[in-house]
Amino acid sequence: MTVDGTALRPLHLGISVESIEASVRWYGEMLGFTLLSDAEMPALESRVAFLGNGSFQLELFQHRRTLPLPPGRRTPNDDIRTQGTKHICFAHEDVPGLLAELRRKGADVVMEQVVKGKPMGFVRDNNGILIEFIQCQTPAAETGGLTASHPPLPTAARQTESSVFR
Structure with missing residues (x-):
């Protein structure tokens, strides 16, 4: 996929979750993703983790006031x-x-x-x-x-x- 001759490729998908720990475990056990990073983001009132599998990543958000x-x-x-x-x-x-x-x-x-x-x-x-x-x-x-x-x-x-x- 290209835009103006420059290559584009999917990098990550962001998902809001109830629990980073539970989601890291699920995506690891079910689909082979591994935890790459995990950090607090006070400005977003969230914790953010990146999981990787090959060249694709999932970005998980756990907001302090999450909605189901x-x-x-x-x-x-x-x-x-x-x-x-x-x-x-x-x-x-x-x-x-x-x-x-x-x-x-x-x-x-x-x-x-x-x-x-x-x-x-x-x-x-x-x-x-x-x-x-x-x-x-x-x-x-x-x-x-x-x-x-x-x-x-x-x-x-x-x-x-x-x-x-x-």
């Missing part, structure tokens, strides 16, 4: 009605196997389907935040990123495909 995730943001079909960022999606070569392993570890698998011939699924993290996985036979790094494994649907297909998620 609204119920409508906890399921993929309801969440798309609320404006804003929806979820992160990771490509994986064996989504059914990954979801089975995450389920075995205690993850909350909320959707598991095949869409356009590709296995996909959603899990909720320990805060109820949605994380999507889509099967990609070629590692994302070799296909130019997630968009190569999950192209946008043509307009006509969007209406037909949407019924899969009801």
